[in-house]
Amino acid sequence: xxxxxxxxxxxxxxxxxxxxxxxxxxxxxxxxxxxxxxxxxxxxxxxxxxxxxxxxxxxxxxxxxxxxxxxxxxxxxxxxxxxxxxxxxxxxxxxxxxxxxxxxxxxxxxxxxxxxxxxxxxxxxxxxxxxxxxxxxxxxxxxxxxxxxxxxxxxxxxxxxxxxxxxxxxxxxxxxxxxxxxxxxxxxxxxxxxxxxxxxxxxxxxxxxxxxxxxxxxxxxxxxxxxxxxxxxxxxxxxxxxxxxxxxxxxxxxxxxxxxxxxxxxxxxxxxxxxxxxxxxxxxxxxxxxxxxxxxxxxxxxxxxxxxxxxxxxxxxxxxxxxxxxxxx
Amino acid sequence: xxxxxxxxxxxxxxxxxxxxxxxxxxxxxxxxxxxxxxxxxxxxxxxxxxxxxxxxxxxxxxxxxxxxxxxxxxxxxxxxxxxxxxxxxxxxxxxxxxxxxxxxxxxxxxxxxxxxxxxxxxxxxxxxxxxxxxxxxxxxxxxxxxxxxxxxxxxxxxxxxxxxxxxxxxxxxxxxxxxxxxxxxxxxxxxxxxxxxxxxxxxxxxxxxxxxxxxxxxxxxxxxxxxxxxxxxxxxxxxxxxxxxxxxxxxxxxxxxxxxxxxxxxxxxxxxxxxxxxxxxxxxxxxxxxxxxxxxxxxxxxxxxxxxxxxxxxxxxxxxxxxxxxxxx
Numbered sequence: 001x002x003x004x005x006x007x008x009x010x011x012x013x014x015x016x017x018x019x020x021x022x023x024x025x026x027x028x029x030x031x032x033x034x035x036x037x038x039x040x041x042x043x044x045x046x047x048x049x050x051x052x053x054x055x056x057x058x059x060x061x062x063x064x065x066x067x068x069x070x071x072x073x074x075x076x077x078x079x080x081x082x083x084x085x086x087x088x089x090x091x092x093x094x095x096x097x098x099x100x101x102x103x104x105x106x107x108x109x110x111x112x113x114x115x116x117x118x119x120x121x122x123x124x125x126x127x128x129x130x131x132x133x134x135x136x137x138x139x140x141x142x143x144x145x146x147x148x149x150x151x152x153x154x155x156x157x158x159x160x161x162x163x164x165x166x167x168x169x170x171x172x173x174x175x176x177x178x179x180x181x182x183x184x185x186x187x188x189x190x191x192x193x194x195x196x197x198x199x200x201x202x203x204x205x206x207x208x209x210x211x212x213x214x215x216x217x218x219x220x221x222x223x224x225x226x227x228x229x230x231x232x233x234x235x236x237x238x239x240x241x242x243x244x245x246x247x248x249x250x251x252x253x254x255x256x257x258x259x260x261x262x263x264x265x266x267x268x269x270x271x272x273x274x275x276x277x278x279x280x281x282x283x284x285x286x287x288x289x290x291x292x293x294x295x296x297x298x299x300x301x302x303x304x305x306x307x308x309x310x311x312x313x314x315x316x317x318x319x320x321x322x323x324x325x326x327x328x329x
Numbered sequence: 330x331x332x333x334x335x336x337x338x339x340x341x342x343x344x345x346x347x348x349x350x351x352x353x354x355x356x357x358x359x360x361x362x363x364x365x366x367x368x369x370x371x372x373x374x375x376x377x378x379x380x381x382x383x384x385x386x387x388x389x390x391x392x393x394x395x396x397x398x399x400x401x402x403x404x405x406x407x408x409x410x411x412x413x414x415x416x417x418x419x420x421x422x423x424x425x426x427x428x429x430x431x432x433x434x435x436x437x438x439x440x441x442x443x444x445x446x447x448x449x450x451x452x453x454x455x456x457x458x459x460x461x462x463x464x465x466x467x468x469x470x471x472x473x474x475x476x477x478x479x480x481x482x483x484x485x486x487x488x489x490x491x492x493x494x495x496x497x498x499x500x501x502x503x504x505x506x507x508x509x510x511x512x513x514x515x516x517x518x519x520x521x522x523x524x525x526x527x528x529x530x531x532x533x534x535x536x537x538x539x540x541x542x543x544x545x546x547x548x549x550x551x552x553x554x555x556x557x558x559x560x561x562x563x564x565x566x567x568x569x570x571x572x573x574x575x576x577x578x579x580x581x582x583x584x585x586x587x588x589x590x591x592x593x594x595x596x597x598x599x600x601x602x603x604x605x606x607x608x609x610x611x612x613x614x615x616x617x618x619x620x621x622x623x624x625x626x627x628x629x630x631x632x633x634x635x636x637x638x639x640x641x642x643x644x645x646x647x648x649x650x651x652x653x654x655x656x657x658x
Contacts, residue, residue, distance in 0.1 A: 031638045038635035127637055264630035271629045272616075274640035276609040282644065283604060300600045301593035306367035308456055309360045311603035315611065 005036045011074075011136050016108055023127050024112075026281070034127060037134035042263075044076070044133035045243060046140045048158025050183075053145050055166040056190045059226040060235075061143050065101055067232050068139055074106040076132030076140040078125055081113050108132060121153025123273045126266075129157055155183050156266055159259060160242045162235070164188045165204075167196035184219050185242050188235060192223035216258075217245050334365045340403075340465050345437055352456050353441075355610070363456060366463035371592075373405070373462035374572060375469045377487025379512075382474050384495040385519045388555040389564075390472050394430055396561050397468055403435040405461030405469040407454055410442050437461060450482025452602045455595075458486055484512050485595055488588060489571045491564070493517045494533075496525035513548050514571050517564060521552035545587075546574050 007015035019037075022030035049057055058079070065075050101107040112122055125142060132140050144154055154161055163184035187204050189197050201221045208219060220238050224231030246259040256264075287293040296314070299305045336344035348366075351359035378386055387408070394404050430436040441451055454471060461469050473483055483490055492513035516533050518526050530550045537548060549567050553560030575588040585593075616622040625643070628634045 028641075031641050035635045035638040038632070038638075042632070130635075267632070267636050268626055268630050271626065271636035271640055272609075272613065274637045275612060275643065276605065278640050278644050279608050279612065280601075280605040283608065284601065287601075297597055297600065301597050303367070303371070303596070306364045306459075307596050307600035308603045309364040309367075311600055311607050312357075312360050314604065315607050 002033055002036060005033050008033075008037060008131060008135050009040055011105075013105065013108055016131060016135050017110075019131055020110055020128055023124055023131070034130065037131060041130050041133040044129075044137050044140050045160075046129055046133075046142060046158050047239060048142045048144065048154035048161045049164060050144045050154050050161065051164030051188075055164045056226050057143050057145070057164050060164060060188070060190060060224065060232075061141050062101070063226050063229050063232045064141065064235065065107060066229075067236055069101075069104065069106055071236075073138040074136065075101075075108075076129075076135070076137035077101075077107065077109045078128050078132075078140065078142045079109070079111045080121065080125060080142065080144040081111055108135070108137065121156060123270070123277055126157050126270045126273075152183055156269060159246060159262070160185045160239050162186045162188055162239070164190055165200065166191040167194045167200050185217065186235070186238050187219055187221040188224055189221065190224050190226050192225050192231065197223060217242065331362055331365060334362050337362075337366060337460060337464050338369055340434075342434065342437055345460060345464050346439075348460055349439055349457055352453055352460070363459065366460060370459050370462040373458070373466050373469050374489075375458055375462075375471060375487050376568060377471045377473065377483035377490045378493060379473045379483050379490065380493030380517075384493045385555050386472050386474070386493050389493060389517070389519060389553065389561075390470050391430070392555050392558050392561045393470065393564065394436060395558075396565055398430075398433065398435060400565075402467040403465065404430075404437075405458075405464070405466035406430075406436065406438045407457050407461075407469065407471045408438070408440045409450065409454060409471065409473040410440055437464070437466065450485060452599070452606055455486050455599045455602075481512055485598060488575060488591070489514045489568050491515045491517055491568070493519055494529065495520040496523045496529050514546065515564070515567050516548055516550040518550065518552050519555050521554050521560065526552060546571065 004015055008019055051057055068075050129140050142157055161183050189201050204221050222235050222238055247257045249257055300307050300310055333344055337348055380386055397404050458469050490512050518529050533550050551564050551567055576586045578586055629636050629639055
């Protein structure tokens with residue numbers, strides 16, 4: 001077996017970091033590593049924490065990490081940062097709060113930018129979670145910013161999704177209607193000392209009761225004051241309850257638990273996503289290489305060709321695709 | 330020329346509607362139509378209106394449409410609705426406010442769902458804008474929900490982007506930092522009668538002044554009370570100013586205005602997007618059809634194969650791709 005893979009399996013932080021960098025760079029050599037690592041996954045429990053900017057997600061992650069460490073659990077953290085296509089800068093400022101954990105060998109922290117990802121959860125996050133799982137982390141926390149369509153992607157990686165809100169988010173209740181309601185396994189109202197916290201919690205509960213069909217799991221609403229560490233134990237207790245709910249057999253004769261079924265579905269989705277991404281990368285590289293395709297692109301820009309029909313026609317040219325994907329490149 | 334195309338060019342509302350439905354269904358016959366229509370585009374001016382839920386975007390679009398009609402301009406409206414992957418329902422409720430325009434032949438309204446689009450602006454919106462442009466609409470309004478990464482997609486279609494906010498959105502200023510600042514050509518503070526409107530406008534202006542490099546166009550901040558129709562004329566005046574700024578030659582010897590250059594870039598991006606989408610659709614159809622690929626997917630689910638490496642390996646099998654894209658299907 002590959003030495004580097006052995007080091008990752010042993011929990012070597014620098015090896016983990018290097019493997020992640022190779023994944024980000026799409027280094028071809030990493031493919032065999034990730035394949036080997038995959039056989040050692042399935043142990044970690046992945047928790048997604050999402051919500052609008054400003055609700056205190058980083059503080060929550062920081063406090064929850066502290067609590068998990070006290071329980072003797074190792075933690076992997078992936079912070080997904082929105083990234084401006086212009087400035088290239090990430091909002092990493094509040095990562096500074098996490099600093100105390102950087103010195104703890106039981107905690108691994110990585111930031112990922114969503115740059116060039118079209119608003120969804122970057123596919124690479126799934127590979128990073130897999131690496132942390134193989135490296136023996138007990139719990140993996142994935143933090144994403146935003147409320148809305150974008151955040152639905154968190155379901156593609158997390159076993160339990162925590163949607164963090166706070167009082168005074170006038171927009172929030174409306175946003176909930178737009179789909180977030182349905183991704184939450186646990187609702188969290190942070191900054192619970194502020195006015196309107198109880199009203200917000202009541203509002204969420206009322207909305208849950210209006211759900212069209214009975215829920216297999218009724219999401220609890222947890223109140224926290226993350227900056228003071230209040231409510232973190234309660235949050236963890238609810239996460240544990242949800243995990244137990246997921247790991248129970250789906251029915252009397254069921255061989256697979258809900259968790260197992262979800263993870264199977266997620267692996268398949270990940271494959272399709274990776275396929276799409278790889279396919280496109282290869283085609284783009286081909287376009288860059290070839291003069292004839294360059295002038296094709298030129299004609300689209302100036303209006304000689306229409307973009308949508310040009311794409312369909314190009315795909316019907318078998319010569320393009322046959323030579324687009326040589327075995328050795 | 331195709332009769333249906335002639336009807337669309339003539340502005341026939343039902344023909345426009347049928348063409349749009351064919352686009353949504355990916356009807357192969359629509360490709361030749363969209364190609365013919367493309368030669369008649371370039372006249373319409375496209376305005377994107379985005380912002381968090383609850384700021385009153387639909388009312389804004391309604392009032393702006395009324396104003397444009399008074400000026401004798403025809404209007405096309407595309408409302409992009411976030412769509413829950415579970416319930417399948419869209420938030421079309423407040424479209425009801427638009428009803429008065431449904432009886433006006435100078436206005437065409439279409440809703441598009443973001444379902445299955447992974448959070449970005451659905452690519453089809455670009456084709457729909459093209460149809461409305463060819464059909465002779467003077468102004469096309471594209472309304473999208475959300476603040477954050479998702480909404481960056483609006484830049485791929487709009488000539489002028491209006492970011493609508495309101496006072497009391499505690500989250501908003503933070504969200505601005507996350508990239509929205511850079512997509513706005515015009516900021517709008519709606520519900521300007523509420524407390525904090527002036528403070529918010531001042532905050533936005535202050536943030537603009539902190540921009541790293543001097544801006545080619547400094548986004549103005551417009552205050553409106555859309556439900557009472559206040560500020561709509563001022564909004565339109567700012568949009569017109571921005572349009573003039575874009576259509577001026579980029580430099581003394583420049584042959585192309587900023588607007589022309591942007592539109593060229595957008596057409597190319599649209600082509601690449603369409604290519605990716607079509608490619609993936611064809612591959613997915615192939616997987617559905619073939620037993621061997623089905624069992625491949627099965628092995629990924631159960632853990633025999635790792636998703637990312639499996640995708641890369643599949644693409645290296647030339648037999649898969651050669652037969653994936655037959656010319657006649």
